[in-house]
Amino acid sequence: MDRLILHEDPRSGNCYKIKLTAAMLGLPLELRQYDIMKGDTRRPEFLQSVNANGRIPVLQVGHRFLPESNAACWFLAEGSFLIPEDPFDRADMLRWMFFEQYNREPNVATLRFWLHFVGEANLTEHQRGQIMAKRAGGEAALGLMEEKLAGEAWFVGETVTLADIALYAYTHVCEAGGFRLKDYPAICGWLKRVEALPRYVPMT
DSSP: OOOEEEEEOTTOHHHHHHHHHHHHHTOOOEEEEOOGGGTGGGSHHHHHHTOTTOOSOEEEETTEEEESHHHHHHHHHTTSTTSOSSHHHHHHHHHHHHHIIIIIIIIIIHHHIIIIIIOGGGSOHHHHHHHHHHHHHHHHHHHHHHHHHTTOSSSSTTSOOHHHHHHHHHHTTGGGGTOOGGGOHHHHHHHHHHHTSTTOOOOO
């Protein structure tokens, strides 16, 4: 495989899910770190050479660049045990990965960033006005995850898949955004199962 370089900020759950995928598959990743709080990904050199969209993570494969965290996870995991062989299970895995980006991440991850890193006092009036809606959206997403995991060990099938990795990344640090994990016992059990997997690495 070509040389793999992850352009990342280690505080990001989207970056972490790529590192966790690579670790579980035994794939070496070189890290290039940026500080999004200082606007590193908005600088001309980043926009011109890494991602014109000004965002991380970006997985560099040789001389090619692949933005979007779940696309990078799929690239790394294709053909491995993390992607189901059954076509329906594969599609169901993608369903949960889409859910992660469109339902869970915009609420849970955004509140973590605003409250834990930016600080509520530094938010704009518009951002402060969104906190209650994002809290409700995050609780709804966590509630759906809790309901799914109340009767099953994993999100798809009988073992871990990319759906679990994608959803784990921001869920296990959701309390930094004001959510209470103790309200979701099935999620707590699932977090422990992920953390007990061979080659699991914690978020730095």
